[in-house]
Amino acid sequence: MKRRKFIQQAGLLAGGLVIAGWHRATAAIAEDKKIKGFVRSGKKALAGVVVSDGYNVVLTNNAGKFELDLHPEAAAVFVSTPAGYAFPEERSIARHYKLVTEINSRKDVDFNLEKLKKDDNEHQFIIWADPQVKTKKDVEKMMAQAVPDVKQYVEAAGVGALVHGITVGDIVWDNHELFADYNEAVREMGIPFFQCLGNHDMDYRQGGDEESDNTFQKLYGPTYYSFNRGKAHYVVLDDVRYLGKEREYDGYISQNQLNWLAKDLQHVPKDHLVIINVHIPVHNDVKNNLELYDVLKSHSNVHIMSGHTHYHRNVIIGNIFEHNHGTVCGAWWTGPICGDGTPCGYGVYKVKGNELSWQYKSTGQATDFQLSATVSEKDGSKEMIVNVWNYDPEWTIKATANDGSSLKAEKFKGMDPVAVALYLGPELPRPRGFAEPKKTDHLFRVKLPANAREVKVVATDRFGQQYDTTVTV
Numbered sequence: 001m002k003r004r005k006f007i008q009q010a011g012l013l014a015g016g017l018v019i020a021g022w023h024r025a026t027a028a029i030a031e032d033k034k035i036k037g038f039v040r041s042g043k044k045a046l047a048g049v050v051v052s053d054g055y056n057v058v059l060t061n062n063a064g065k066f067e068l069d070l071h072p073e074a075a076a077v078f079v080s081t082p083a084g085y086a087f088p089e090e091r092s093i094a095r096h097y098k099l100v101t102e103i104n105s106r107k108d109v110d111f112n113l114e115k116l117k118k119d120d121n122e123h124q125f126i127i128w129a130d131p132q133v134k135t136k137k138d139v140e141k142m143m144a145q146a147v148p149d150v151k152q153y154v155e156a157a158g159v160g161a162l163v164h165g166i167t168v169g170d171i172v173w174d175n176h177e178l179f180a181d182y183n184e185a186v187r188e189m190g191i192p193f194f195q196c197l198g199n200h201d202m203d204y205r206q207g208g209d210e211e212s213d214n215t216f217q218k219l220y221g222p223t224y225y226s227f228n229r230g231k232a233h234y235v236v237l238d239d240v241r242y243l244g245k246e247r248e249y250d251g252y253i254s255q256n257q258l259n260w261l262a263k264d265l266q267h268v269p270k271d272h273l274v275i276i277n278v279h280i281p282v283h284n285d286v287k288n289n290l291e292l293y294d295v296l297k298s299h300s301n302v303h304i305m306s307g308h309t310h311y312h313r314n315v316i317i318g319n320i321f322e323h324n325h326g327t328v329c330g331a332w333w334t335g336p337i338c339g340d341g342t343p344c345g346y347g348v349y350k351v352k353g354n355e356l357s358w359q360y361k362s363t364g365q366a367t368d369f370q371l372s373a374t375v376s377e378k379d380g381s382k383e384m385i386v387n388v389w390n391y392d393p394e395w396t397i398k399a400t401a402n403d404g405s406s407l408k409a410e411k412f413k414g415m416d417p418v419a420v421a422l423y424l425g426p427e428l429p430r431p432r433g434f435a436e437p438k439k440t441d442h443l444f445r446v447k448l449p450a451n452a453r454e455v456k457v458v459a460t461d462r463f464g465q466q467y468d469t470t471v472t473v
Helices: 136-157 176-189 214-220 255-265 289-296 417-423
Strands: 007-013 016-022 034-041 050-052 057-059 065-069 076-079 097-099 122-128 163-167 193-195 225-229 232-236 240-242 249-251 273-277 302-306 313-317 320-324 345-352 355-362 372-378 381-387 396-401 410-414 440-448 454-460 466-472
Touching: 034 076, 050 065, 050 225, 050 255, 057 065, 057 255, 122 136, 136 163, 136 176, 136 345, 163 176, 176 214, 193 232, 232 255, 255 289, 273 289, 273 355, 313 440, 372 417, 372 466, 381 396, 381 454, 396 440, 440 454
Parallel strands: 122 163, 163 193, 232 273, 273 302, 302 320
Antiparallel strands: 007 016, 034 065, 050 057, 050 076, 076 097, 122 345, 225 232, 240 249, 313 320, 345 355, 372 381, 381 440, 396 454, 410 440, 454 466
16 A cells, blocks of 8 residues: 555554554655665674565665665565564564654664574464454453463463464454554464454545555554565565445555565565465455466465455465465354354464465364264254365365264355354344354265264365264264
8 A cells, every 4th residue: 555654643552552643744754865774683684684665675785784765655664574583573563664754864774683592494373364353342252262262272382382473454343442452462362463454454534545554554564564484485465455435445456565575575485385464365355366366476385364254265276275264253253153154263374394284273172173063854854064164175074874884975055054043134143133144165964864873074184184073863
């Protein structure tokens, strides 16, 4: 998006910022002069580190020095944290940038990075999609359910494990005062968190698309940037385009972002993982997705992390695997599952070299909770509906009756029975009756023989991990 030139008034609120006024004004920095600075670790100069203003992409020299011509639309100057170094943070919120409004008239921008105490070739990250708190009651649920679950997961990773988080948009639900509560949730979880802009995080009624991320940028910095850990290159993009009328938007990635990304990827080895993080799913809801795919074609190991839909879906297109995540809030904090039957939760990912593995972590459940099964009866015959929310074509689903006979598990598109019971109709769920059940294609139908008393379902993921559930008929 466009440059956020100056903030004239700002207020502090409970560990976060609430914007009292953010107006376009003449920049304090002459735009015809270079920004310069150093990237160091203590007294050690760091060479070959990527620094950018979102338009220009430069590398530090052997002395750790960089220079760039500040683009007139730039919002910030940021460092693409290199592998082997800790993410700059403040109370666990990533601070890898200097806002243009914070750069003094000398135009010096220095970054001092802390070297990690262990090799980051192996690390983990979590994807939070749509915490989307609207009220203090929503915040209470987030703090009582989602935050402790993440803390438990991080503790189970072991002392010294490298874990970071990325929230892929809709941090709040139009109520910007609650950004402070989200910040407190991040502080409680105790791992570095990066943020994407969601449609409910935007400023409305302040102008067009170029003004819609004023608050977000003041709180979390640029809306697109990159960072590294081990052999994984992470990119955050803004794919929400505000159309100038209240709550009207579409999925679109601006040309300046695509231009910047092409430059950024020139400094990423072709065999490294590339992990793109956005709010709106790219495969079916970003109008210029083919342009993004074209930029990414030079890398063969690309994963896209998205949210927005309040259901879970995996989509593979060529060299790109998109993970469209079930949400932290489920069906807007009204029940334990999303509209497709996916439990409230988040994605958990493990990186080893340039290999990525993953699971979906259901809030309040063990990591091996990966499927549900429901038995129903109609016209005297029984069937079981199995929901495997993190399914992709490499999974196998097998069902076995108590007598040892194999039962066919037929994949189909439909609605999860539990979601129908919880959410179908304008009166459900209370108080947000718009949260209707949604059709999904990660369902399997098992027709049960009349003599079946017990059925075991075993789902095996693409990594060979097996998950099972046994249901009494």
